[in-house]
Amino acid sequence: MDRKEDIREFLVSRRAKISPEQAGIPTYGELRRVPGLRRKEVAQLAGVSTDYYTRLERGSIRGVSDSVLEAVASALQLDEAERAHLMDLARTANTPSRRTPRRPSQLRVRPGVQRLLDGMTGVAAMVQNGRSDVLAANLLGRALYDEVFNSAVSLGPANPGRLPNQARYLFLDPRAADLYPDLPAVAATTVAMLRLESGRNPHNRALNELIGELTTGSGLFAALWAGHDVRIHTTGTKRFHHPVAGDLSLQFETLDLRCDEGQTLFAFTAEPGSASENALAFLASWAASPPATTTAGDPAGGSTGPVRAPAQQGRNPGKTEPSHD
Numbered sequence: 001m002d003r004k005e006d007i008r009e010f011l012v013s014r015r016a017k018i019s020p021e022q023a024g025i026p027t028y029g030e031l032r033r034v035p036g037l038r039r040k041e042v043a044q045l046a047g048v049s050t051d052y053y054t055r056l057e058r059g060s061i062r063g064v065s066d067s068v069l070e071a072v073a074s075a076l077q078l079d080e081a082e083r084a085h086l087m088d089l090a091r092t093a094n095t096p097s098r099r100t101p102r103r104p105s106q107l108r109v110r111p112g113v114q115r116l117l118d119g120m121t122g123v124a125a126m127v128q129n130g131r132s133d134v135l136a137a138n139l140l141g142r143a144l145y146d147e148v149f150n151s152a153v154s155l156g157p158a159n160p161g162r163l164p165n166q167a168r169y170l171f172l173d174p175r176a177a178d179l180y181p182d183l184p185a186v187a188a189t190t191v192a193m194l195r196l197e198s199g200r201n202p203h204n205r206a207l208n209e210l211i212g213e214l215t216t217g218s219g220l221f222a223a224l225w226a227g228h229d230v231r232i233h234t235t236g237t238k239r240f241h242h243p244v245a246g247d248l249s250l251q252f253e254t255l256d257l258r259c260d261e262g263q264t265l266f267a268f269t270a271e272p273g274s275a276s277e278n279a280l281a282f283l284a285s286w287a288a289s290p291p292a293t294t295t296a297g298d299p300a301g302g303s304t305g306p307v308r309a310p311a312q313q314g315r316n317p318g319k320t321e322p323s324h325d
Contacts, residue, residue, distance in 0.1 A: 146244075
């Protein structure tokens, strides 16, 4: 990753999002050639010279103090995720590329974490890393994201052992449009999370390879990546159109596993008494039943082995409920 280019494009994109009116700058009806604020206006708001801010926006951020970065963040009205991203960009710009700024996250969960997942009955739970690899799941989480797990095989015959990856499924598997009724919003959030992870860990080769793969393979990903948006994903509502359970609207909570850097636990629950609670219970029953199996074809020839049969096994007759987004 080119740190200078990332810094430049991030600051330019944030500056373009702030209007003079939002910043409290009078315009007196003048015509403006660029969207958002001018460099000199950001400099004035941040209390630095225009030349100094211009150097920052060109990516020359090495050695800049946290107080100056905070002043720039305030001038640009950055939110929590954007401030963290700016600080990460500055930190990694000050770290020689030959040094590793962070330990790579483990690709396996500890046995205690797996036992925790398995003990969360009635909750769809999984652990993933910042690259959106799914590292582990309980039975219901595996059923909820069954297509993502199967996609790891269908999208990767050359590397059948690679982990299921939420972003790869979302942008490269056409079935994702059926699973996610709110596909544009899910796509934007996924890219924003990857952008935040890239700022924290720019030397992660696997992450950079994934970003390259998705940029080449998906025009939607490339367009969203160019926007430089970042987001911290902690809680919210996610809608699914599941091939077995039908329509679900689930609340999710996240928990960073502090003893396992880079790993996050996601837990999905349904509103008590809702149609989604019935659908989730139906899915749990389906997941716990002895699986009818079918053989998935390997595009390279041969077989990938038994997998659970798809949605035709049954559907939840519950009603579709409105989104709580």
